[in-house]
Amino acid sequence: MARDKSVVAVLMFDQAPLFEMSVPISVFGVDRSVTGAPRFTVLPVAGEPGALTSTGGVMMHAPHGLEDVATAGIVIVPAWRGATEQAPEPALRTLREAHADGALIVGLGKGAFVLAAAGLLDGRRAAIHWFHAPTLAASYPDVLVDPGVLYEDDGDVITSAGTAAGIDACLHVVRRLWGPAAAGAIARRMITPPQRSGRQAQYIDQPVPDRSEADELTQAMAYAVEHLDEVLDIEDMASHVHMSRRTFDRRFRSEVGISPLQWLLHQRVLRAQQLLEHTDLPVDTIARQVGLASAVSLRPPFHRFAGVAPQEYRNTFRPRARASEPTRADR
Known part of the structure; x- marks a missing residue:
């Protein structure tokens, strides 16, 4: 049976934390099609037999069994109960079969331990909450553990840090498969940022910055976004706020978690994505409108952040953008 990417299986386990297990259901399980978001079919799957008890003694009933994962194009393990406990073999076998059959496999937070036990992370980079990173690395030495990022996209396997980073990873899946407009529609309804880069740091040295510093950085970032069509560099951003x-650079890294150059390139790519989706401008023209010299200059950062070349991105998402644009009668 063919796997459908709009069918999302969520594997749920006993004693796993409630918030983490609710994340993919919150992102994929609510019909937000009226806002332009895709429709998904979510299958809450019992990853093991017996009653499932979560945080605070909340009892759960997952109406689907492991056999139902066979139709899912996306399989998510949103949580796991213990870093040192082995996941049940039937669930591991189901994950291996789904991966071999072309499903996208996603592990959120400690769900990475289940993916690692299934052998799906061997030789791959994997994200996880910094607190559990040493245990994952020690337990699975073939996994390249990165405790510093929000999520890691390795093509057919995606992992993330826990709690809120799971939302980022799920929105990244939507963005990758259905485009930024779809991810933005979901994020707006969830009142959450529509795009945080996976390379953004999990935590920062100054969680509560001095208000004047935060205001200055906000001013610099707003200035940069307003002038993306210009040859703008980090010196210009710093000069704008008299730093x-x-x-x-030091304050930006401390507050935002990435370098100002990474942030600025990301903003240029985001603007280019919007123009590719909603205009017929040549890629060379779009590159100049986001402050780069030519399409040749745009391609490397665009591919790094979006995973494809600009023209391939347009071919994928421009037809969808046209389909979602209101007709004259709708205006």
Whole structure:
């Protein structure tokens, strides 16, 4: 039976935390099609037999069994109960079969331990909450554990840190498969940022920055977004708020979690994505409108952030954008 990417199986286990297990159901399980989001079929799957008890003694009933995973194009393990406990073999076998059959496999937080036990993370980079990273690395030495990022996309397997980073990873899946407009429609209804880069740090040195510093960075970022069509660099951003380049770079990394150059390139790519979706401008023209010299300059950062070349991105998402645009009668 062919697997459908709009069918999302969520494997649920006893004693797994309630919030983490609710994340993919919150992202994929609510019909937000009226806002332009895709429709999904979510299958809550019991990953093991017996009653499932979650945080605070909440009892859950997952109406689907492991056999129902056979139709899912996306299989998510949103949580696991213990970093040192082995997941049941039937669930591991189901994950291996789904992966071999072309499903996208996603592990959120400690769900990475289940993916690792299934052998799906061997030789791959994997994200996980920094607290559990040493245990994952020690238990599965063939996994390249990265405790510093929000999520890691390795093509057919995606992993993320726990709690809120799971939302980021799920929105990334929507963005990758259905485009930024679809992810944005879901994020707006969830009142959550529509795009946080997976390379963004899990935590920062100053969780509560000085208000004046935060305001200055906000001003610099707003200035950059307003002038993306210009040849703007980090010196310009720093000068706009009367900081030295060194001080600006240090404060930006501390507050945002990535370098100002990474952030600026990401903003240029986001603007390019919007133009590719909603205009027929040549890629060279779009590159200049986001502050880059040519399509040749745009391709490397675009591919790094979006995973495909600009023209391939347009071919995938421009027809969808046209289909979702209101007709004259709707306006």
